[in-house]
Amino acid sequence: FDPAKKTQIRKSIDDIGDRVAIYLKKQFPETTDVKFKVENPELEDLFKKFKTIVNDGVENDSSEKGDGMQRALMLAIIQAYATFRKSNGELNGFLFLIDEAELHLHPTAQRALKTALLEVAESGDQVLVNTHSSVLVADTSPHQSIFKVEKVNKITTAVLVKESGKPAVIFDLLGGSPTD
Secondary structure, eight states, X not given: OOHHHHHXXXXXXXXXXXXXXXHHHHHOTTOOEEEEEEOOOOGGGTTTTEEEEEXXXXXXXXXXXXXXXXXXXXXXXXXXXXXXXXXXXXXXXOEEEEESTTTTOOXXXXXXXXXXXXXXXXXXXXXXXXOOOHHHHHSOOTXXXXXXXXEETTEEEEEEEOGGGHHHHHHHHTTSSTTO
């Protein structure tokens, strides 16, 4: 294996870690560093030896962090990947599908998440998120469309929600009862 090539690969991995850290700091400002540690793998162990180390005051493996930090890290990786694609001339839009991205995030973090996802969408990629979060639905952006998906009598429908219909959707997301 060419040592110069190894140095270039290590630099690229470090650069990606630096980009991920920038995006992660938007949601967790105390984060100081993200490092991807890759050991020389055996072919069958290729991904078993890959670790993501996050320093948010305590440096350890991302799997030891809380659910909110892990979700934020995944989003930061998506943002870094979108930026990487654009910087390498890949201008065709990419489609990101995210299932309940807001899980384990408090409302302030959900707003930061939405801002980050809108930044990805504004750069030409598409982001589809299914959510139960009124926070993600409440604020309006020109780069978002909201669809209400329902199953009635075993038939699933998706209907575009106009601005005038958002209060009803938010009411349903909050429990659908005035006592809630």
